[in-house]
Amino acid sequence: MGSRAVRRTVTAILVATWSFAVVSCAADESRTPVAVGADATTESVLLAEIYAQALARTGTPTTVVRDSPAPLADLDAGRIAVLPARNGALLDRWNPGAPARTPEAVGGAVNAALPQGLSVSDPADGTDLRPRLLVTPELGVTTVAALTPRCAELTAGYAAVPGLAATAPPQLADCAFAASRPYPDPAALRKALRDGEIQVGIVNGPPADADSADLVVLDDPKYALRAQNLLAVYRSGIFDRAESKKLNYVAGELTTEDLVDLIHQVDTGTAPAAAARTWLDAHGL
Numbered sequence: 001m002g003s004r005a006v007r008r009t010v011t012a013i014l015v016a017t018w019s020f021a022v023v024s025c026a027a028d029e030s031r032t033p034v035a036v037g038a039d040a041t042t043e044s045v046l047l048a049e050i051y052a053q054a055l056a057r058t059g060t061p062t063t064v065v066r067d068s069p070a071p072l073a074d075l076d077a078g079r080i081a082v083l084p085a086r087n088g089a090l091l092d093r094w095n096p097g098a099p100a101r102t103p104e105a106v107g108g109a110v111n112a113a114l115p116q117g118l119s120v121s122d123p124a125d126g127t128d129l130r131p132r133l134l135v136t137p138e139l140g141v142t143t144v145a146a147l148t149p150r151c152a153e154l155t156a157g158y159a160a161v162p163g164l165a166a167t168a169p170p171q172l173a174d175c176a177f178a179a180s181r182p183y184p185d186p187a188a189l190r191k192a193l194r195d196g197e198i199q200v201g202i203v204n205g206p207p208a209d210a211d212s213a214d215l216v217v218l219d220d221p222k223y224a225l226r227a228q229n230l231l232a233v234y235r236s237g238i239f240d241r242a243e244s245k246k247l248n249y250v251a252g253e254l255t256t257e258d259l260v261d262l263i264h265q266v267d268t269g270t271a272p273a274a275a276a277r278t279w280l281d282a283h284g285l
Contacts, residue, residue, distance in 0.1 A: 033061040034238065037071045037080030042163035042263045042272070044071070047084030049276035050254075051232050054246045054285055055082075055239075064273075076115070081235045087123050088130070088228040089167060101173065101223040119236045121247040123229035126255035130225040131170045133218040134201040136193055144172065144220040147200070151175040157198040158182055159189040163263040164205040173224045190215065206260055230254060246285070253283040 034055060038048035045066055052062040065080050072093065074080045087110045091098055100109035107123055114120065133144060141147045147154075156177040158169045162185070169180065181198060183189040189201045193215060205228075207217065232247050239247070258279065265275045 031061055033063040034082060035063050035065050035080040036082040036084075037065045037068050037074050038084070039069070039071050039165070040067045041165050042266050043165045043259065044084060045272045046259070046262050046266060046276060047230065048082075049272045050250060050279065051082055051084060051247065053273070053276050053280055054250050055243055057280070057285070058242050058246050060243055075118070075233065075235070078235065081238055083233050085231060085233050086129055086165065086167075086228040087120070087231050088226040089165070090120075090233065091226065092168075101226050103227040103229055106227040106229070114233075117236050118233055121232040121234070121244070122251040123231045124251040124254040125229060126253075127228075127230045127259060128256050129164070129205045129228040129230065129259075130220065130223075131167070131205065131228075132203050132207060133220075134190070134193060134203065134207070134212060134215045135199065135218065137214075137216055139199060139216075142216060142219060144175075144218045144224040145222050147218060148172065148175045148224060151177050153178060154199040155179045155181065155197075156200040156202055157189050157192050158202045159184065159186045161186055161203050161205050161207065163267055167204045169202060170225055175224065186212075206256055230259070249285055253285065 034052075036048045036052040036055075038044040045064075048064045048066070052064050056062045065074070068074050068080070071080065071083050072085075075083045087106050091100065091106055091110050091113060094113040094115070095109060098109045098113070100106045103123065103125065110120060133147065135141060135147070139147075141150075151172070154177055156179075158180060159182070160166050177200065181192075183192060186201075186203055186207065189198075189203065190212060192198045193201045201215070231251060234247075262275050262279060266272050
């Protein structure tokens with residue numbers, strides 16, 4: 001082949017490569033940012049920032065949509081594409097009568113109940129966000145199973161832990177309290193316990209303050225309370241393999257202690273995006 005022909009061939013290759021690069025860059029720039037939704041709670045906003053920034057590190061454009069009053073409806077309508085959630089809460093919504101209670105069973109039941117067009121990431125097995133039951137030592141029980149036979153003679157109170165996702169008072173397997181009362185915050189709930197106004201206090205996740213030190217947090221190894229592990233629910237077909245793996249990597253690193261610590265950071269002044277970025281950096285994500 002002559003030198004002129006060689007130059008023509010090289011030029012054609014370069015033009016083709018340049019054209020492909022221009023088209024690829026234009027496609028990347030024109031991609032609509034993936035909207036990650038959140039309600040108004042610190043937990044939801046933090047997790048939205050974590051998932052959005054994790055996806056962004058794969059080169060995916062993302063945006064966080066905060067303060068949605070109905071994020072699952074936004075997901076169904078396509079106004080957002082990703083939503084952090086608790087798998088047990090999703091099951092409570094999609095199939096509340098399902099008998100699944102353990103993490104493995106809840107995971108399977110959620111996959112079976114997924115509405116058409118939605119998928120879920122791996123659950124974060126290190127997160128245990130089941131409600132916690134608090135009693136005084138005088139009640140003489142340390143597990144939910146030991147409490148269950150006495151439920152009919154006890155009055156329970158319920159309060160939400162600030163920063164955690166709001167949930168309805170939980171349904172305990174084989175337990176119906178004689179009465180239940182709402183309280184405005186955990187401090188009022190703890191006072192009611194100590195004063196004997198109620199015998200069982202229920203909060204919507206891990207107590208995050210030292211003022212519960214004189215109370216007993218009941219263990220629940222048999223999952224009388226349905227498992228509540230964090231995951232991401234998202235519109236099916238929107239992610240490639242690298243993006244899906246990144247969501248699952250987050251699940252592999254996130255723990256209950258991490259979440260409680262991050263919520264505390266944000267509630268004491270750290271911006272959610274900064275807290276999420278620091279956590280992602282610390283875990284190599």
